[in-house]
Amino acid sequence: MSKSLVLLCSPRENGTTDELALYFIEGYKRESASIDVAALRDHDIRTCVNCGYCSSHPLKCVFDIDDATTLLERFLAARLVVFASPVYFYGPPATLKALIDRGQKYWTGFREELASGHVIELLAAGRVAGERVFEGTKLILNCFSRVMNKNKPRAFSYRGLENPGDISPEIISELRSLGASVARAVRDEQ
């Protein structure tokens, strides 16, 4: 497996979840220099149209020339993938959901294998209330990770964050520590 990969999943640049990712990366870099970052908003991701091509051609997609193809390959190859994503209407934003739906070609080509890798979710929601606010996003990312033969994600979710300024020093410190500990775990496995 190759590099660690952080996916910035919000359509908003320099927003809350970009910042959450930044603190995680700061911690990660204390232990390891090797981490890639990709913002989904900067990529061309066509939406799945259920054309059926991948049912007859497993692991292939009619849109295999766009950026979703390489992003999914990078996800497959990575030792660590971090999804930094806001909650939009109890689920992931359309940018992330579009990428996940393009994973359908891996579902049609799915073969049971030993799951591997680390998957981390850094999730933000604006409201403090809403007991089930992270459930939809977690379920979807669990299902997606399973299809990609990755281990079950570990989710770190933060409420009451509308903007980057709402991130408390405690959260910043927690994310830096998390980044450093995940970097050590990834390094020790090599």
Ligand SMILES: Cc1cc2nc3c(=O)[nH]c(=O)nc-3n(C[C@H](O)[C@H](O)[C@H](O)COP(=O)(O)O)c2cc1C
């Ligand atoms: C379209 C849209 C839908 C949202 N839906 C929810 C929601 O269902 N529950 C919630 O608590 N916050 C919701 N929010 C607030 C965002 O989760 C919050 O502002 C988050 O910090 C944005 O992260 P970002 O700056 O990385 O995009 C929504 C925001 C937008 C723009």
